[in-house]
Amino acid sequence: xxxxxxxPALILCLLAAPLVAVQPDExxxxxxxxxxxxxxxxxxxCLVCQNxxxxxxNAPLARDLRLLVRDRLVAGDSDAEVVDFIVAxxxxxxxxxxxxxxxxxxxxxxxxxxxxxxxxIAGGYLRRRARAPEAADTPLSPEETARLKALLGSxxxxx
Numbered sequence: 001x002x003x004x005x006x007x008p009a010l011i012l013c014l015l016a017a018p019l020v021a022v023q024p025d026e027x028x029x030x031x032x033x034x035x036x037x038x039x040x041x042x043x044x045x046c047l048v049c050q051n052x053x054x055x056x057x058n059a060p061l062a063r064d065l066r067l068l069v070r071d072r073l074v075a076g077d078s079d080a081e082v083v084d085f086i087v088a089x090x091x092x093x094x095x096x097x098x099x100x101x102x103x104x105x106x107x108x109x110x111x112x113x114x115x116x117x118x119x120x121i122a123g124g125y126l127r128r129r130a131r132a133p134e135a136a137d138t139p140l141s142p143e144e145t146a147r148l149k150a151l152l153g154s155x156x157x158x159x
Contacts, residue, residue: 028070037070040082044069045096053096065094 028034038055044065046057054062054069065086072082083095092098100108140148 028074033070033073036079037066037073040069040073040079041066043083043096044086045094047090047094 028037041055042053044054046052046054046059046062046065048059048061049057052062054065068086069082072085077085086094092104098104098107
């Protein structure tokens with residue numbers, strides 16, 4: 001009975017464990033470099049999974065990127081140089097938090113700009129609609145009245 005009670009506890013412990021896909025053969029001997037590598041890896045997007053960092057992904061490409069980050073750190077690059085190298089190779093999509101600058105200003109501003117444009121168009125439409133004259137009950141001309149009677153007379157009445 002006790003063994004059955006331990007199973008849910010074991011499952012909860014496994015679920016609470018951090019999800020890290022770094023394999024033992026990837027870990028660097030220097031703890032300082034490994035900490036830097038983990039920090040950089042946490043900010044880079046897995047290009048296969050697209051919503052996970054390369055530190056959390058089990059995809060082969062994520063493993064290659066983790067190894068590349070560690071190789072660049074061992075070669076003596078700073079954190080910024082490693083990230084710039086990865087971005088130069090894979091584009092800014094690889095960053096989980098894209099930079100606000102350069103061509104990204106257009107992307108960051110497009111949402112609010114479109115909302116503002118929609119509000120201006122809706123406001124103009126409502127203003128024109130409020131100023132439009134109501135349809136006046138003007139009598140029909142004799143020609144229009146004759147045509148209306150001809151049209152109504154040719155159609156069958158209600159059933």
